[in-house]
Amino acid sequence: MHGGTEEIARSQFTADGFVRGLRESIPIAVAVFTYGVVFGVLARQTPLGTIETLLMSVTVFAASAQFVVLDLWRTPLAVIPIVITTVAVNLRHLLLSAALEPWFSRLKRGRIYGTLFFLNDESWGLTMRAHSDGETDGAYLLGSGCLVFVAWVSATGVGLTAGGLISDPTRFGLDMAFAAVYIALLVGVWDGRSDAVPVAVGGGVALVASMVLAGSWHIIIGGLAGSLAGVVRDELGGHQ
């Protein structure tokens, strides 16, 4: 056996961790499923074909960006603006994956870059919450991401075939589903008073930014401002 602590740490990517992530993601998969159905319904009303819509959900797998580009999907198709818009909406992923580095750096490269394909806001929030509760198995994120992926793709198919049942999510209060999930995750990662400054500054800056800027820039700006404010607070002597 070639043991050593590094080898043991590397093996923190197990089927058990995958199953834990999968099982604990059922609530978020339900929320994602409802939005996937809405996406499928809306996609039917654009020139985007059935196969193309499914192809997009499988290969892009990014709800907010996919909703935004539906609006741009007109003939003739403007490819470059669509790609740029998609990247702009998804730039927040940079922050999410950066935050995983101190934990994931011990995993094998193929596992890291394979798992990151399934990175999404909800799985990431859930995984960070689990990590703050002591989870160390990197496959947790993969399990969570896979379930959300299956929910998103199958819901897209349901929406494409089911038609106009849920074209307006606000009528059913479904627009609150994601906000509620984020609140639950925020309470979960809350680590006591040291998180008060990042939360207050992040939320406040994001609110102002969301009034001025379109898309998802407010998430990046608020996330950066809040996390940096936490560091500044520590530097100024507020560290516990």
Add this chain to the structure above:
Amino acid sequence: MNAIGVLAIAGMAVGTYLTRIGGYWLVSRFELTSRARAWLEYVPAAVLASLVVPELTTGGPEKLVAGMGVLFVSYRWGNILYSMLAGIGLVLVFRQLPFG
């Protein structure tokens, strides 16, 4: 299938994947200082707050009130499904009320 459409989807897929690995890749290039690690530890709370606050404050008063209910449910039970059902239920109830 339409070739231009598939091209656009391929561009979206590649661009999105690059954003997913980009942050990790960038940070893994450097030996992180303790200050940088502290910064990354604050990212989850700050990002989640950035997702929640604009969502609640721009969706009408019913979302803000429902959000407080969800906060209580999350704190009390720590179960995401309960939080989600509470959020959806509260917003539905408030929207049925005669005012607002």
